[in-house]
Amino acid sequence: MTRKHHRLGLLAILWLTLGIWFFPQAALATETSLRNGWEYRWGDSPQDANGHFLWASEPTGTSGWLPMSGTANPPHRHGNETLWMRHQLPAGEWHHPVLFVSSIDLIGEAYIDNQQIFRHGSLDSNGQVQFAGWSWHTIPLPDVSEGKVLYLRIHSDYSDIGLWGKVAIMDESAVLPMILATSWEGLVVATFCLIVGSLASLLVLSPPRQWRLGSVGFFSLAIGIMLLAENDSRKLLLDIPLLWNYLAAATYFSLPIAMGLILEHWFPQVRTRFLRLIWLALLAYLTIALSMSLMGMISLSSTFPSFDVLLLISTILMALLALRRCHTFNIHQYLVLASYAAFVFILMLDMAVAHSIIDWFEVPVHFGALAFTLSMVIISLRHYTQTQRELNHLNRFLESEVAERTSELQSHVKQEHQRASLIALEHSKSQALADLIDRLQGTAALEHALEIIVDALPELTSPLRGAFYRQNTDEPLLSLTHHWPKDYQVPATLPSSPSGGTDNRPPSWLFPLDIPRPQQDALHLGILWLEPNTRLLPNSEYHERTRRLIETGITRVALVLSSISLQEKLATLSYNDGLTGLRNRRYFEELMFHEAVSALRNQTSLTLAIVDIDHFKLFNDRFGHSAGDVVLCGVAQLLAESFRDNDVVCRLGGEEFVILLPHAQANDALMRIDQMTQILASTNFKHAHQPLGTVSLSCGIASFPCHTSDPHTLLEIADNALYRAKQSGRARITMAE
Numbered sequence: 001m002t003r004k005h006h007r008l009g010l011l012a013i014l015w016l017t018l019g020i021w022f023f024p025q026a027a028l029a030t031e032t033s034l035r036n037g038w039e040y041r042w043g044d045s046p047q048d049a050n051g052h053f054l055w056a057s058e059p060t061g062t063s064g065w066l067p068m069s070g071t072a073n074p075p076h077r078h079g080n081e082t083l084w085m086r087h088q089l090p091a092g093e094w095h096h097p098v099l100f101v102s103s104i105d106l107i108g109e110a111y112i113d114n115q116q117i118f119r120h121g122s123l124d125s126n127g128q129v130q131f132a133g134w135s136w137h138t139i140p141l142p143d144v145s146e147g148k149v150l151y152l153r154i155h156s157d158y159s160d161i162g163l164w165g166k167v168a169i170m171d172e173s174a175v176l177p178m179i180l181a182t183s184w185e186g187l188v189v190a191t192f193c194l195i196v197g198s199l200a201s202l203l204v205l206s207p208p209r210q211w212r213l214g215s216v217g218f219f220s221l222a223i224g225i226m227l228l229a230e231n232d233s234r235k236l237l238l239d240i241p242l243l244w245n246y247l248a249a250a251t252y253f254s255l256p257i258a259m260g261l262i263l264e265h266w267f268p269q270v271r272t273r274f275l276r277l278i279w280l281a282l283l284a285y286l287t288i289a290l291s292m293s294l295m296g297m298i299s300l301s302s303t304f305p306s307f308d309v310l311l312l313i314s315t316i317l318m319a320l321l322a323l324r325r326c327h328t329f330n331i332h333q334y335l336v337l338a339s340y341a342a343f344v345f346i347l348m349l350d351m352a353v354a355h356s357i358i359d360w361f362e363v364p365v366h367f368g369a370l371a372f373t374l375s376m377v378i379i380s381l382r383h384y385t386q387t388q389r390e391l392n393h394l395n396r397f398l399e400s401e402v403a404e405r406t407s408e409l410q411s412h413v414k415q416e417h418q419r420a421s422l423i424a425l426e427h428s429k430s431q432a433l434a435d436l437i438d439r440l441q442g443t444a445a446l447e448h449a450l451e452i453i454v455d456a457l458p459e460l461t462s463p464l465r466g467a468f469y470r471q472n473t474d475e476p477l478l479s480l481t482h483h484w485p486k487d488y489q490v491p492a493t494l495p496s497s498p499s500g501g502t503d504n505r506p507p508s509w510l511f512p513l514d515i516p517r518p519q520q521d522a523l524h525l526g527i528l529w530l531e532p533n534t535r536l537l538p539n540s541e542y543h544e545r546t547r548r549l550i551e552t553g554i555t556r557v558a559l560v561l562s563s564i565s566l567q568e569k570l571a572t573l574s575y576n577d578g579l580t581g582l583r584n585r586r587y588f589e590e591l592m593f594h595e596a597v598s599a600l601r602n603q604t605s606l607t608l609a610i611v612d613i614d615h616f617k618l619f620n621d622r623f624g625h626s627a628g629d630v631v632l633c634g635v636a637q638l639l640a641e642s643f644r645d646n647d648v649v650c651r652l653g654g655e656e657f658v659i660l661l662p663h664a665q666a667n668d669a670l671m672r673i674d675q676m677t678q679i680l681a682s683t684n685f686k687h688a689h690q691p692l693g694t695v696s697l698s699c700g701i702a703s704f705p706c707h708t709s710d711p712h713t714l715l716e717i718a719d720n721a722l723y724r725a726k727q728s729g730r731a732r733i734t735m736a737e
Ligand SMILES: Nc1nc2c(ncn2[C@@H]2O[C@H](COP(=O)(O)OP(=O)(O)OP(=O)(O)O)[C@@H](O)[C@H]2O)c(=O)[nH]1
Pocket: 579, 612, 613, 614, 615, 616, 617, 618, 620, 624, 625, 626, 627, 628, 629, 632, 653, 654, 655, 726, 730
């Protein structure tokens, strides 16, 4: 829509409003009030033979008629249920004049010139008043009515009797504008209350139930319907006065119940069993009164006075209950109470007017209702805003709590994840360590074992980067033997006692690989260098655990190495001859077997010489055992020096030696032993400064494949040759045959 259209729309609304306002005002200008100047007479009029009421034809000034003030409840009723009223009609310029009456208590008939011109309601067959509802009426008057007397015959078993509200003569055409003029405000307020009530009630129907708003909604709905049911325009909508009166009664009776609910939900401090009893009693009254009325047991009109009393009492009681705790109220509660007090004041005023306690005037109940509903809407909105603000605050708090908990949880999950991966890593490393130790168990030589360990280190320590430095005997620096990954830059050497932090890199882990030794310092084999990785070891716990794991691994490996070292030492001891330092018989036998197999497989030559010192027993006997040992050691040394590195000299036992010469011929052996015996012949042994003289040797030589096709028999053949050398006079070398 354009701005021009907007302006036209606003103008139309303005003109309509002015039209509604001014047109009736203009119409009102022609009305003549008839609220004063009435005469009354209690009781019913006798009738003539034609059924005409005699009182309705009595001229003014006749006795029996008394002037009355106002239009209802003349004095001295004394239980009378029938009242006659009359008024001389004034002069006026009217077209189709009518007497407008806001309401009649309760049944009325109108007569002019003894003719009945109007009737509202009737008596039942027992002559009892049948309530026909309260509504405005237009009593048609003759066009020329000046000076004529209008008689009203009224029946009422209600507390009030007579005409109520506006009583005025006007043109019939002026009635509708006047009704619209007097009722539109009430209609607007009723609509507003109904909308507010419906919205608030909807909020209660859907969770989360806002009972506070619900109680306000109930109140607003009740006021809205009540205003509509009491609005003059209702008759234009639906001309069934009794139906409107039932609606008005139900909603009017609901007001204190709604107030009870408001007190319950807006004033938790006031919430008592007594309060609930009050509004439950009112609810019971509403139900019983309306049911009995609907069933015809009582008149609807009779339920109002007793309810008015109940309303008064319950309002006072509720006010007392509320005031008892007023020191604990907050601003919203004070505002609710003040609005309700103002509204109740207007209701009481209306009640007083209804019962003619004070003279009739248009009590602005709808303004009271509007003020109350508006207050409640504003208070509810304020309360709602405040609650929303608090909820938002709470939400933000909860969100931050949830975020905190979530991050805690995530960090726990991360930690658990890391722990699980660490455990998996530990497990796989333990497995790898177990495999390494298994492999080391089958290793006899320390050097070989070290090679295996260094090869396994990258797998054992991955994903950490590292290096291994070897400690060589008598060298001050450790030298790099291995590093992983290949591009990992590490120093080529390390001092014997390095510290973790070198050059610009973070402190490295250095694990010495030492073998403990009895009664001497540990044997330093080398140092394992590892670079702790902060990504893999996110916190100190994992850092420490990993470090301990590696330390434990190193300790286990060192123990295995220690065992290998011991075995190696024992093996050395078991293969060597303790006296001469030569290999012993056991070594010879194993070597012999190995060399024999090799010679046979490769068809290479293998020569064996067996040497025996001549008359050694005599020597021993003459010079003593210790001197014999000196000779044994001397011969052993000479033998060892006489042969190549590949040749192995062993002491078979006693004074008997054997030399195994792989890839050698028998003559090679012969030549070397011959040279050696020449040296021996010129060697004068000494022991304890005592000259021992010289010794001679006998020797048998056998060679494969020269003397045998089976190298395993070489010893036997050579021994036979030695035997023959001995037999032949000793100090000689004999070849196998
Ligand atoms: N001093 C010393 N004597 C040993 C050792 N082992 C064996 N004997 C001695 O070597 C002697 C070997 O004597 P026999 O087997 O009779 O041989 P032999 O006296 O050399 O006589 P023939 O071999 O026939 O020339 C024995 O008296 C042993 O006690 C040892 O380690 N040291």
